[in-house]
Structure formats: structure tokens, C-alpha cells
Amino acid sequence: MNFEVDKKDKYALISVKSEKLDSHISPGLKSELVVLNSEGFKNLIIDLTETRYCDSSGLSAILVANRLCKNAGGTFVLTGLQRSVMKLISISQLDTILNIAPTLEESVDLVHMEEVERDLDDE
Numbered sequence: 227m228n229f230e231v232d233k234k235d236k237y238a239l240i241s242v243k244s245e246k247l248d249s250h251i252s253p254g255l256k257s258e259l260v261v262l263n264s265e266g267f268k269n270l271i272i273d274l275t276e277t278r279y280c281d282s283s284g285l286s287a288i289l290v291a292n293r294l295c296k297n298a299g300g301t302f303v304l305t306g307l308q309r310s311v312m313k314l315i316s317i318s319q320l321d322t323i324l325n326i327a328p329t330l331e332e333s334v335d336l337v338h339m340e341e342v343e344r345d346l347d348d349e
């Protein structure tokens with residue numbers, strides 16, 4: 227398996243366990259994201275700490291995660307970005323639409339904070 231899924235109470239964490247997020251990994255990642263979404267996970271965190279390279283199919287998987295979370299009224303966070311991957315995301319101008327946190331801890335805090343804000347909005 228090229229990624230690990232850790233299901234928590236408020237979110238699911240997907241850790242990519244590969245140096246490359248490319249066309250070999252992205253289809254499996256996308257289908258896992260859809261499964262998690264159908265299981266009711268509206269908050270997703272993708273950890274790319276071990277990933278040094280990302281191509282267009284990898285970006286596509288990231289955008290699928292973002293769209294699924296948005297449509298479910300949840301939060302998507304990308305964390306652990308290596309310099310080369312961050313550069314690609316910046317060039318693609320995706321840094322303006324994606325939640326990006328430097329550490330996993332900050333990603334979890336962001337998810338919890340947005341959950342609290344949504345709960346307050348519902349009242």
C-alpha cells in the first residue's frame with residue numbers, strides 16, 4: 227500500500243508512503259478518498275511528509291479531496307509539504323484555494339477549529 231489511513235473521531239488522516247505522488251498512486255488514493263467520504267468523513271488531512279515529487283495526477287487527487295470535503299461541508303488540509311511539492315502547488319496557484327498547514331498538529335487544530343466554527347454557525 228502506498229498510503230495509510232488513520233480514522234479518527236472528527237477526521238481521517240491519509241499519509242502518503244511514497245516519494246512520488248503520480249499516476250501509479252493517484253487512482254488508488256482517489257478511490258480511497260471517495261470511500262472515506264461515503265463513510266461520512268467530511269474532514270480529511272493528507273500528509274505528504276514522505277513525498278518529494280508530485281505530478282498532475284497527484285494534484286488531481288488533492289483537488290478531489292478538496293472538492294469532496296467542500297461538498298460535504300467539511301475541511302481539507304494538506305500537510306508535510308516538501309519544498310518541491312510546495313513549489314508545484316504555488317505555481318499551479320492552488321496555495322490560494324487549499325488549506326496548507328506546516329505540521330500534522332496544526333492540521334488537526336485547523337480541522338477542530340473549523341468544526342467548532344461550523345457548530346456555532348448551526349446554532
